[in-house]
Amino acid sequence: MTYTASVVGGTGFTGGELLRLLAGHPEFEIEQATSRSKKNKTVGHSHPNLRDLDLRFSDPTDLDSVDVLFAATPHGVSMERIDDFQAAADTVVDLSADFRLETEAQYDEWYDGHSRPELLAESEYALPELNRENLEGAELIASGGCNATATILGLLPLFENDVLSGDERIVVDVKVGSSEGGAGGGPASSHPERSGVVRPYAPTGHRHEAEIEQFLGTGVSFTAHSVDMIRGASATAHVFPDEPVSKGDLWGAYRGSYEDEPFVELVAGGGGVYRYPEPKAVAGTNRAEVGFELDPGNKRLVIFSAIDNMMKGSAGQAVHAANIALGIEETAGLEFQGLHPVGAP
Amino acid sequence: MTYTASVVGGTGFTGGELLRLLAGHPEFEIEQATSRSKKNKTVGHSHPNLRDLDLRFSDPTDLDSVDVLFAATPHGVSMERIDDFQAAADTVVDLSADFRLETEAQYDEWYDGHSRPELLAESEYALPELNRENLEGAELIASGGCNATATILGLLPLFENDVLSGDERIVVDVKVGSSEGGAGGGPASSHPERSGVVRPYAPTGHRHEAEIEQFLGTGVSFTAHSVDMIRGASATAHVFPDEPVSKGDLWGAYRGSYEDEPFVELVAGGGGVYRYPEPKAVAGTNRAEVGFELDPGNKRLVIFSAIDNMMKGSAGQAVHAANIALGIEETAGLEFQGLHPVGAP
Amino acid sequence: MTYTASVVGGTGFTGGELLRLLAGHPEFEIEQATSRSKKNKTVGHSHPNLRDLDLRFSDPTDLDSVDVLFAATPHGVSMERIDDFQAAADTVVDLSADFRLETEAQYDEWYDGHSRPELLAESEYALPELNRENLEGAELIASGGCNATATILGLLPLFENDVLSGDERIVVDVKVGSSEGGAGGGPASSHPERSGVVRPYAPTGHRHEAEIEQFLGTGVSFTAHSVDMIRGASATAHVFPDEPVSKGDLWGAYRGSYEDEPFVELVAGGGGVYRYPEPKAVAGTNRAEVGFELDPGNKRLVIFSAIDNMMKGSAGQAVHAANIALGIEETAGLEFQGLHPVGAP
Amino acid sequence: MTYTASVVGGTGFTGGELLRLLAGHPEFEIEQATSRSKKNKTVGHSHPNLRDLDLRFSDPTDLDSVDVLFAATPHGVSMERIDDFQAAADTVVDLSADFRLETEAQYDEWYDGHSRPELLAESEYALPELNRENLEGAELIASGGCNATATILGLLPLFENDVLSGDERIVVDVKVGSSEGGAGGGPASSHPERSGVVRPYAPTGHRHEAEIEQFLGTGVSFTAHSVDMIRGASATAHVFPDEPVSKGDLWGAYRGSYEDEPFVELVAGGGGVYRYPEPKAVAGTNRAEVGFELDPGNKRLVIFSAIDNMMKGSAGQAVHAANIALGIEETAGLEFQGLHPVGAP
The missing domain is CATH 3.40.50.720 (NAD(P)-binding Rossmann-like Domain)
Structure with a gap:
């Protein structure tokens, strides 16, 4: 049809x-x-x-x-x-x-x-x-918005599977490509000024926080940086669960949420060059990569998610x-x- | 099947x-x-x-x-x-x-x-x-080899349509991406040394000259430069026909050779940002872009062709x-x- | 002499x-x-x-x-x-x-x-x-190590001026250039694989945490990402003080610590393209840029610092x-x- | 004083x-x-x-x-x-x-x-x-203009030392960085459109031809391409002398013209990563690198010159x-x- x-x-x-x-x-x-x-x-x-x-x-x-x-x-x-x-x-x-x-x-x-x-x-x-x-x-x-999509996809399994209750502090540090700024141009997005940057562009108060809060039921401390790529949004969430979580727990949670999803791929460790989610690996596709690492010394989980902001975003x-x-x-x-x-x- | x-x-x-x-x-x-x-x-x-x-x-x-x-x-x-x-x-x-x-x-x-x-x-x-x-x-x-493909596609209509006889001097100045160096690595292709370069990597004697000569029936003066892209080969041929050529002649020649070709696109002037062949515009595709410009003052034709070296190349x-x-x-x-x-x- | x-x-x-x-x-x-x-x-x-x-x-x-x-x-x-x-x-x-x-x-x-x-x-x-x-x-x-230097310079005034006591949770999300990997090469640092990345390279357990803890007296939750630049380290610290802090307090703290320092520059807001610390602005120099922003809704301070990892780092x-x-x-x-x-x- | x-x-x-x-x-x-x-x-x-x-x-x-x-x-x-x-x-x-x-x-x-x-x-x-x-x-x-400077510095010794008489055909293929476009911005120079390009921006008729002709006494067939760098102009001149020239002749000519020049460096072959002139090697400096290679099969000399367009240019x-x-x-x-x-x- x-x-x-x-x-x-x-x-x-x-x-x-x-x-x-x-x-x-x-x-x-x-x-x-x-x-x-x-x-x-x-x-x-x-x-x-x-x-x-x-x-x-x-x-x-x-x-x-x-x-x-x-x-x-x-x-x-x-x-x-x-x-x-x-x-x-x-x-x-x-x-x-x-x-x-x-x-x-x-x-x-x-x-x-x-x-x-x-x-x-x-x-x-x-x-x-x-x-x-x-x-x-x-x-x-x-x-959904690009940065919200990256963030929500990273964190959703933790809420769906009760790793987080919604009371914990969550820091989300996002890195985005220049296509997020649109086709318009302007001095800050000109090639000489925009190339090679790590530029805080939304240190606080990014509007996508509203979407994230609406769906996760909790606010996040969100900061976005422009980096030197064209397509891509990468979200790193730093999460501090009240109870210890094992790697097996995390694999269970993420597989539980995403195993039937056609556009989500879990990437967590393994070998080779591409061991965690990266915008490069999904550029041009509708795929989201989601992965994680444990930091027991700091009672922290680090959650990575990567999308092409023009596609999945x-x-x-x-x-x-x-x-x-x-x-x-x-x-x-x-x-x-x-x-x-x-x-x- | x-x-x-x-x-x-x-x-x-x-x-x-x-x-x-x-x-x-x-x-x-x-x-x-x-x-x-x-x-x-x-x-x-x-x-x-x-x-x-x-x-x-x-x-x-x-x-x-x-x-x-x-x-x-x-x-x-x-x-x-x-x-x-x-x-x-x-x-x-x-x-x-x-x-x-x-x-x-x-x-x-x-x-x-x-x-x-x-x-x-x-x-x-x-x-x-x-x-x-x-x-x-x-x-x-x-x-066929990537640089030979870009070069031959740019020049072929000039030979097929008798704009060139094969006795004229032809300079081909090529710019290529880092994927041509393969997955191996090595100091010259490391990111710190390879980023932002315009680096003569085959000033003279590039082996693709052999393929080009075999098919065009004439040698070309070929020089290749590495530039900061990953995929892409761009060939600029500087050609000096014996007889004056008009823009209409060129359009006729290139359309004659390529109008039924599914993977060749003529890009010559026009408006907007992308007015001549560029590797960016064909990245990830099997398309070749071919175009040209006249330089009557120097009795020169400038022929541009661009491919993705990993694809059409x-x-x-x-x-x-x-x-x-x-x-x-x-x-x-x-x-x-x-x-x-x-x-x- | x-x-x-x-x-x-x-x-x-x-x-x-x-x-x-x-x-x-x-x-x-x-x-x-x-x-x-x-x-x-x-x-x-x-x-x-x-x-x-x-x-x-x-x-x-x-x-x-x-x-x-x-x-x-x-x-x-x-x-x-x-x-x-x-x-x-x-x-x-x-x-x-x-x-x-x-x-x-x-x-x-x-x-x-x-x-x-x-x-x-x-x-x-x-x-x-x-x-x-x-x-x-x-x-x-x-x-001192590059990432430790960027992190310590960003946070030091908060400790020296009692904005933080050392019990608070601190997340440090760092972005670094390819020169940190040295001149050796290798597949992950080859230009085709390293260009355009946002790549978690030290998700947890980065050794510079030791230096940071030694001097700040408290551990930090540290994660580093490779991004597409050659020189530069940018640290974004997400800090949650127990007591509310005003912008004036922060200016006071940072000026108090750094006003006589020849190599530290405070960059916090203002106009133009470069409103917060950026590695681009210090590339090739021994300068560190340090700045901050308040996020009252999340009771958070966001601290930015940027250095050239080859120089100040x-x-x-x-x-x-x-x-x-x-x-x-x-x-x-x-x-x-x-x-x-x-x-x- | x-x-x-x-x-x-x-x-x-x-x-x-x-x-x-x-x-x-x-x-x-x-x-x-x-x-x-x-x-x-x-x-x-x-x-x-x-x-x-x-x-x-x-x-x-x-x-x-x-x-x-x-x-x-x-x-x-x-x-x-x-x-x-x-x-x-x-x-x-x-x-x-x-x-x-x-x-x-x-x-x-x-x-x-x-x-x-x-x-x-x-x-x-x-x-x-x-x-x-x-x-x-x-x-x-x-x-002097940036592209003219790069071109003239590359070719001058050939004229000063009678390798060329002025009647020979000269092709100059130039690659330039985005700072040549100035601080203004505009769609073609926006980061998403300008990154990773090999873009013919002055296929023919570049105004710097006038300066070059004025000082060398002969016109050149000049074409400029934008490539992905910020600072830098690299000129590759393809030259066809009437008489055979040896490498020793060329070293003699270039040393004769430049040995006392504080800002010209001859770079022609040798080992390591940087064997010919490159804009990377002179970025931020007032230095021009000049070098050459012989192509006896095509009776050609290839002359390379590289400057920082913001500095020597x-x-x-x-x-x-x-x-x-x-x-x-x-x-x-x-x-x-x-x-x-x-x-x-």
Whole structure:
């Protein structure tokens, strides 16, 4: 069966990634890719990997009827245009933060006032490993944020399997690539200033803390650093359980949570060069790597998780969610295994 | 229909890339991946992107019968083991330089003595855009070298369409990524010494000159530089035709040679960030980008070509050749379009 | 006044950096640079920036008498050769871990048995901001480790000014460049495998924890990641004081500890691209940047510190210590301000 | 003796580099650094390596009297403001292209109309290895362009020593770092789009051809590529002399031209990792590396030259020229030897 799909906001990095995935998807057919600034230009003008796609950007105010509409627009746009989006499509998958939080109070704490707060309760947050069942048949889906996804995937098994109760202190130190900053440019993201950095860009107060708290039921002490890669988010969680935990306990917990998950891979020790989760190893894929190490001397667990922020952290997760919503094979269009060697990339 | 395939030399970068392509190929099934040093270890131990492949390295001296055997071994190994390879497989695709040249005299000029020179005339060089018809049903295929492939693809239309006669001087200045050095390591390829370089690594006398001369019928003045990317080979050819050439002539020549080619894309001018061929735009794909610019003041043509040296420059080209040899759809298993943004990669 | 100085272990990255600093130092004159493997080769053969230095590596077993001997040898070498070193020089500055810890018991906990444990009590640890006075006239100096230096400099003011008592939990998440791995090479540090990484390389149990605990009086939960830079160590400490702390308190504490320090710069907020400590901003210099941010919601302080691991983390610190030991101006030979833009670098 | 110096255009990369050099120069004292956009902000706000400089940007229209004024402004500004500059300073060193060419006709061929053409004949081009004597006492100096400097330094000995007559065909293939694009930003220079590139940015018609032709007396076929480094310009010249040339001839020619030059180093073969000129080896320094290789089969010489485009290619060359103009020791303020390892950088 073939479903029609449109991408609103097709010139950005996330929009391009959605178009790439939809073009290669066995059950989706691209109807429209919209762009205000590059109307009538080819998709390949913005995304050189898509030059052979016979598609030009169309006006975002003139939306065709489709089965699924993906909104890859800046935060705040979807809440303004949601009626148009829902008029055009049975299923709307929004990749911004507009519909990720459950209540207006939460939203107001972290963002600047929501114009359609009544929709917050209706939308479904998409992190399939967390809440796959809610996504089946969903009509408004808020695809999870990249750093939140990495963090939640790392910590979830500890909560699901009672290693943590929610009262413990959790430090999450995240390293992200430059694609998180988007296609816009600006001095801080120019190559001379951005290359080779370890740059604290969200020392405290990162908005993804809200998503994390909403789903784990506890806040985390979150800090993000920009590092020299393009794609990738790596989260290192430092966790202090009240009771001692063995390596066997951890393997049990993580296998229990993830053994049937098609997009989560456990990587914890072993030999060779790649012994723990790394963004390099998942670049271009929808895979999350999750792993851990024990530090008995400090009564600490160190949890590592790594994703491609453009894939499992945004476009891939959105397509995964759409697959579930429409009853398509979950992995359809998301089978790319990644490259080796590759530069994260 | 399903064909069985083995990869001899599976731990190297090229071997891993072959395994990735075969694992995702609709008509191939992997029989064996061999490794002397990592026998019985999983393929994922060497190639983190292939961790979900249920396959362990086997002994290279114990080869099963298969339809196709890909040899991703260092130069010199295939000529020693060719009888074993041909005993095991109907079709042997060798990725080394052992069978690329046509005569023993050529081989001796550039390499160190061939142990099976009688096979040179029997083997078919694989650069499908050059000699596709020879590959159909071929039993011994020598997959073209990365720098030779980039160079030949850039220049071929000039010869096929009589822009050049073969008497003109041609300078080819190539820039390559670190994966060309292989998985071995060593001080010059260590990260601190290799990052950020523009390093002449083959100022003169690069062995790929032999392949280029063999197929273009004329020598080129070839120089290669290492630059800071992992995958990618970019060739800039500076060409001085005897007669003036117009942009229209060039478009005609290149379209004439390549308009039906599934893996060649013409990129010459246009707008946006990506206006000429770049390795970044083809990273992870089997695509070659080819383009050109005129410099009337210097009576010069500048020809650009870019490939992923691991794909169109080795493993992808080898699978492409095997597809042709066996009568499979040419693009089967090679459809990946590449990523944007990506770091070459 | 001119002092003579030798470098034992001159081919490594740290040895080369020592030679560079000594060659440009107004009061040192290089007597010998030793190398077992490159005996009689020029220093420029290993270090291209030092090609104009008229100096060849000499045999490490044949040491001239000098005022200061710098030992840039692998861990374990100095303890074996310390009698030779002390016979040759009045002042020995060792850059390995051999003499950093105070007691044999500490050493045995983190390393593998000390052959000269009686010298542990005699040696002086060199982190001048911590214990400058001990270094004056010192005869055996153990230059502090790179990650320990970054961590201690970040946290020291909190202990000196009673923001922390030593009972609080401290998480230190460190990101380091590839030069920490030394000049040797190996698969994990090859350019294709090492580029673009965020790679946990010491998830738990890093030996620098010993130095940190020795001087701060409390253990830290330490994890190190390799990232894509060559020089640089960046430490992010997540600290949870029992009592609320204001920004003014922090400025007071850090200014109190560091306002007279020539090599520590406070960078905390402000405008422009560089708002917190970054390795990029100190690359090539002996400067440490230290800064902080408050996270009242999580009752957390986030402390950032950044150094060039080759300079303030090893060779620069060693020269600084030698300056103090001999009564030379502290900043002599260490005035280089660094470059902008630069790639960390 | 101390001379006063001002930098007009202090926030750009070149302006920052000038300020760094002047701050460390034994005979210069910085009077003013101007900026229209960052007036009254500290120099450290733009250049993190200069945070300890007690200096704020002043208004560019209010210039103090100084001995030397360095203009690091975009092309076209200096010709408009030259009367102000010359009123303020005895010696003006302009780093733009405004005064590099000798005649209005040349200027018009490559640029867009000169407002003060009569000054073209009065200004002295600064490439000291070419025309040191003209710079002594010069009042208006046009510091040579980065790519022109790299190219001319590579080829000059061939002309000075009659290896080339000027009738031969010369191909110059240049690779440059991202700092050549300046501090401005923009999509093509954003980190995600600029990392890992080999991007033809000036396939033909680069304006530096004008400078090269002016001084070598012959045109060159010039093509420039952006590669992944920040600082650095590397020129590879492919040259075809009419008569055979031996390696000894070349050593003779290059030694003859450069043996007394403090900032040119011959690097041609030899052992170790760094066997030919590389930008990495000169990053941060005012040094140019020049080397060569013979290709008898193609009757070709390959000439390599490498500089730091911010130093020998702009700010360093400008200070060098000012040193000569004022009779200061040529190497004053330019002694930094560079770092190893370093990332070009």
